[in-house]
Amino acid sequence: MGKMMISATINGDAQQFLCDPAATLLDALRDELGLTGSKEGCGSGDCGACTVVLDGQMVCSCLVLAAEAEGRKIATIEGVAEGSELHPVQRKFLEKGALQCGFCTPGFIVASKALLDHNPDPSEHEVRYWLAGNLCRCTGYDKIVRAVLDAAAELRQETTTQRVSA
Amino acid sequence: MNAPQDKASFKPAYDVVGTRPVRPDGVEKVTGKAIYGTDHVAAGMLHGAILRSPHPHARIRSIDTRKAEALPGVKAVVTGADFPSLASLEVSLGEGSGNIAAISRNCMAHEKVLYDGHAVAAVAATSAVIAEEAAALIEVEYEVLPHVLTIDEALAPGAPVLHEDMFTKGLPEKPAEPSNAALCFTVGRGEPDAAIAAAHTVVSGRYSALAVHQGYIEPHACVASYNADGQVQVWASSQGAFMIRTLCASILGISQADIRVTPLEIGGGFGGKTKVYLEPVAIVLSRKSGRPVRLAMSRADVFRASGPAPGVVADITVGADADGTITGVVMEFKMLSGANPGNDTHSGAMSALAHYNVANCRVTGWDVLCNTAATAAYRAPGAPQTIFPVECCIDEIAQKLGLDPIDIRLKNAARPGDVGIMGMPAGEIGYAECLEAAKAHPHYSAPLGPNQGRGIAGGTWGNYGGPSTATVNLGEDGSVLVTTGSPDIGGSRAAMAMMAAETLEIAYEQVRVTIADTSSIGFSMLTGGSRTTFATGKAVILACEEIIATLRARAAVMWSIDVSQTEWRGGAVHCLSGDKAGTSLTMGQIAAKAGFSGGPIAAEVALNAQGFLPGFGVHICDTEVDPETGHVSVTRYTVVQDVGTAIHPDYVEGQMQGGAAQGIGWALNEGYVYDKAGRMDNPGFLDYRMPVCSDLPMIDTVMVEKPNPAHPFGVKGVGEVPIVPPLGAVANAVSRAIGLRVHDLPLTPDRVYAAMQGKS
Ligand code: FES
Numbered sequence: 072m073g074k075m076m077i078s079a080t081i082n083g084d085a086q087q088f089l090c091d092p093a094a095t096l097l098d099a100l101r102d103e104l105g106l107t108g109s110k111e112g113c114g115s116g117d118c119g120a121c122t123v124v125l126d127g128q129m130v131c132s133c134l135v136l137a138a139e140a141e142g143r144k145i146a147t148i149e150g151v152a153e154g155s156e157l158h159p160v161q162r163k164f165l166e167k168g169a170l171q172c173g174f175c176t177p178g179f180i181v182a183s184k185a186l187l188d189h190n191p192d193p194s195e196h197e198v199r200y201w202l203a204g205n206l207c208r209c210t211g212y213d214k215i216v217r218a219v220l221d222a223a224a225e226l227r228q229e230t231t232t233q234r235v236s237a
Numbered sequence: 238m239n240a241p242q243d244k245a246s247f248k249p250a251y252d253v254v255g256t257r258p259v260r261p262d263g264v265e266k267v268t269g270k271a272i273y274g275t276d277h278v279a280a281g282m283l284h285g286a287i288l289r290s291p292h293p294h295a296r297i298r299s300i301d302t303r304k305a306e307a308l309p310g311v312k313a314v315v316t317g318a319d320f321p322s323l324a325s326l327e328v329s330l331g332e333g334s335g336n337i338a339a340i341s342r343n344c345m346a347h348e349k350v351l352y353d354g355h356a357v358a359a360v361a362a363t364s365a366v367i368a369e370e371a372a373a374l375i376e377v378e379y380e381v382l383p384h385v386l387t388i389d390e391a392l393a394p395g396a397p398v399l400h401e402d403m404f405t406k407g408l409p410e411k412p413a414e415p416s417n418a419a420l421c422f423t424v425g426r427g428e429p430d431a432a433i434a435a436a437h438t439v440v441s442g443r444y445s446a447l448a449v450h451q452g453y454i455e456p457h458a459c460v461a462s463y464n465a466d467g468q469v470q471v472w473a474s475s476q477g478a479f480m481i482r483t484l485c486a487s488i489l490g491i492s493q494a495d496i497r498v499t500p501l502e503i504g505g506g507f508g509g510k511t512k513v514y515l516e517p518v519a520i521v522l523s524r525k526s527g528r529p530v531r532l533a534m535s536r537a538d539v540f541r542a543s544g545p546a547p548g549v550v551a552d553i554t555v556g557a558d559a560d561g562t563i564t565g566v567v568m569e570f571k572m573l574s575g576a577n578p579g580n581d582t583h584s585g586a587m588s589a590l591a592h593y594n595v596a597n598c599r600v601t602g603w604d605v606l607c608n609t610a611a612t613a614a615y616r617a618p619g620a621p622q623t624i625f626p627v628e629c630c631i632d633e634i635a636q637k638l639g640l641d642p643i644d645i646r647l648k649n650a651a652r653p654g655d656v657g658i659m660g661m662p663a664g665e666i667g668y669a670e671c672l673e674a675a676k677a678h679p680h681y682s683a684p685l686g687p688n689q690g691r692g693i694a695g696g697t698w699g700n701y702g703g704p705s706t707a708t709v710n711l712g713e714d715g716s717v718l719v720t721t722g723s724p725d726i727g728g729s730r731a732a733m734a735m736m737a738a739e740t741l742e743i744a745y746e747q748v749r750v751t752i753a754d755t756s757s758i759g760f761s762m763l764t765g766g767s768r769t770t771f772a773t774g775k776a777v778i779l780a781c782e783e784i785i786a787t788l789r790a791r792a793a794v795m796w797s798i799d800v801s802q803t804e805w806r807g808g809a810v811h812c813l814s815g816d817k818a819g820t821s822l823t824m825g826q827i828a829a830k831a832g833f834s835g836g837p838i839a840a841e842v843a844l845n846a847q848g849f850l851p852g853f854g855v856h857i858c859d860t861e862v863d864p865e866t867g868h869v870s871v872t873r874y875t876v877v878q879d880v881g882t883a884i885h886p887d888y889v890e891g892q893m894q895g896g897a898a899q900g901i902g903w904a905l906n907e908g909y910v911y912d913k914a915g916r917m918d919n920p921g922f923l924d925y926r927m928p929v930c931s932d933l934p935m936i937d938t939v940m941v942e943k944p945n946p947a948h949p950f951g952v953k954g955v956g957e958v959p960i961v962p963p964l965g966a967v968a969n970a971v972s973r974a975i976g977l978r979v980h981d982l983p984l985t986p987d988r989v990y991a992a993m994q995g996k997s
């Protein structure tokens with residue numbers, strides 16, 4: 072079975088990679104592109120550790136074929152910070168102690184950013200249901216939810232005033 | 238929230254300890270840079286796959302690997318025949334050989350498979366796809382044997398026996414026949430039967446809980462590289478790189494100096510990563526292929542073949558006086574330990590009543606084997622299963638006697654100086670303080686809505702100390718490098734840096750922490766038993782104290798005075814006499830000139846930490862039960878815990894919240910389910926339902942800080958206690974919400990609904 076050549080925009084950069092027709096996008100990101108920030112916790116769409124944004128839509132990359140990425144835009148955890156400046160969601164995760172082992176963290180951060188990108192003022196209830204597809208076994212979710220709500224509050228202030236450097 | 242005001246006097250003032258700085262490994266983990274088990278790549282690496290048994294119990298007649306070996310891209314195929322035999326282990330290890338043989342056979346079956354998912358062969362190939370394909374080409378001829386899945390089946394007369402050489406230990410006489418009962422263990426004192434016969438109020442019942450998985454999100458994974466000269470490197474995520482080294486060396490007959498294990502970041506363990514599953518297999522595949530080999534489990538492999546915590550059935554009777562004093566307890570429990578003898582029976586028996594002062598008691602535990610995955614430690618191993626029935630019975634007595642559920646626990650609570658069941662007086666324990674803090678918490682007196690009930694439960698775990706090594710090195714600029722061998726599973730690098738900074742009286746950011754490979758630092762026991770901040774932390778603190786002594790000696794040389802005329806204050810040495818009196822030297826100034834005053838400044842401390850103390854918790858749980866469906870939701874939850882001194886309160890609270898969430902899952906949703914053929918029915922996160930974000934409320938925490946006098950900063954260990962009370966707290970809340978008790982966990986909607994309908 073021959074490999075396929077795929078062209079896609081990954082975290083803003085035009086990239087090409089080879090993949091087996093049966094390979095998942097998660098496999099391609101991790102094994103072909105060396106972007107190991109997206110994790111595999113289940114491979115079946117149940118844990119969210121592999122969460123990425125595909126053309127603006129949050130997906131489990133373990134459920135997407137790598138070949139489906141052709142011509143599309145993919146945003147992964149590696150593209151969330153702007154250079155060395157952390158995104159407010161990342162910073163709040165650190166400040167609030169919202170990670171223990173950190174294995175679920177990339178998926179939670181990508182998912183939380185996706186939430187705040189389309190809903191800047193979520194309620195606790197909305198955060199909890201948006202993140203219900205991401206499993207964390209360490210934290211009991213409390214500090215994660217608080218970090219996301221705090222990041223939302225900070226981001227709302229920043230859009231009304233000026234973006235202050237971190 | 239913090240402890241009650243009058244308890245604040247427990248705590249001396251610290252500059253760094255008790256603050257909440259960002260952890261040193263934080264940025265790597267929020268940006269996706271941190272390297273976990275499956276992220277490590279070695280040059281020329283092959284990919285492995287493991288063939289697993291579809292039968293819960295079978296004899297392996299033959300294994301034909303020829304088709305797999307012939308597949309292009311396949312570089313090695315191994316089976317049990319590639320591992321040392323029991324006879325050769327007996328020669329190399331002597332007494333411990335039986336245990337090591339059991340661990341080896343759990344990694345790779347030899348004569349028999351003992352559970353669905355037991356490894357029977359492994360392949361290394363140039364790609365994961367080829368490896369999987371080759372594994373499927375291996376032909377195994379099985380003689381399928383009858384299997385046992387439950388305690389009743391396992392102990393029935395004439396039941397198929399897993400290990401023909403296993404005779405129950407702990408009985409007055411060695412039994413005549415082998416059986417599936419590995420161990421019987423009894424602790425107790427006084428005259429429990431007479432006390433119960435004379436009691437004013439007696440409650441009893443049979444309680445059960447299913448086996449549950451630790452549920453770490455990162456599956457097991459490793460890379461091993463065997464060189465032609467016999468030296469081996471292993472990269473793995475685990476709770477102990479030294480544990481991997483010791484076990485691989487013993488299983489494979491390799492010198493420990495020839496195995497270098499590099500710890501990768503670990504994506505959760507909770508006790509489940511205190512064993513080897515893949516590493517010895519990867520080493521053998523690498524030896525055979527001459528190339529590095531990666532092995533990784535799928536989620537289904539993790540469920541089928543890595544250790545759940547044992548399920549339990551417990552019969553309990555508790556007697557009390559009219560005032561609620563517990564006069565006698567008799568409990569007999571059976572742990573379902575899976576394919577190999579478990580470790581939870583002793584700790585379960587000793588934990589069951591350790592938070593109460595009971596004059597007359599007898600607790601008997603049985604370790605029972607069956608054809609399911611060999612169990613592994615899970616957070617306070619054994620304690621949740623045995624404390625659950627105790628906490629339910631105390632609740633029932635409180636209801637019968639019209640007592641407040643916290644008051645009855647306060648009346649019976651173990652306190653400092655009380656003699657425990659093992660004959661030792663308790664140290665500075667804080668159970669009573671936790672109960673008082675729970676009673677004072679606004680949650681406890683908040684009104685409840687319709688169909689709601691509030692449950693209380695307490696619990697304890699012994700914690701541990703043990704061997705650890707730490708080194709502290711000063712950079713030439715005076716910055717501080719701490720090195721340990723204890724994997725950081727939830728923020729312990731931060732705790733180490735904070736304790737070092739506090740000791741040295743410097744800023745937290747001046748200290749960096751590395752977790753070294755097994756060839757770069759001395760031995761540390763694995764991260765488990767809530768021991769790391771206590772034991773490894775103590776080694777770090779003592780090493781920093783040595784650094785201070787060295788810095789004072791070096792400054793004395795530079796000032797030409799006696800060291801007694803120096804003082805350490807604010808991260809610098811101060812001169813007390815001579816012509817430099819009143820001046821000081823910073824760590825950077827001394828370190829820059831270290832070459833002239835005696836060489837690099839470093840300290841190493843290796844110790845066996847004693848004086849650990851148990852931790853205690855009290856949980857308050859509100860549940861609401863849907864009368865239409867029996868579905869239980871947790872509407873409010875508060876965790877109160879005696880944590881000793883909280884070094885980094887965020888991570889202490891995080892342990893309390895995470896442990897509570899796991900316990901809630903155990904109580905409400907989780908459990909291993911097998912079909913009649915003995916195959917696990919729910920080996921995935923869809924059907925093995927762990928709590929998700931929308932299932933839980935915020936989890937409030939109250940840290941009761943009663944310091945441990947045997948640790949320089951008062952650390953007790955916090956990680957395990959919080960999974961102990963939730964089983965009872967949830968069950969008690971549900972029983973108060975629906976007005977009757979369901980004795981069997983998990984409290985699934987069908988079970989609760991059936992109970993409400995008056996069915997069984
Ligand atoms: S790995 Fe994709 S959802 Fe779990």
Ligand code: FES
Binds near residue numbers: 171210
């Ligand atoms: S921090 Fe470990 S799984 Fe979320």
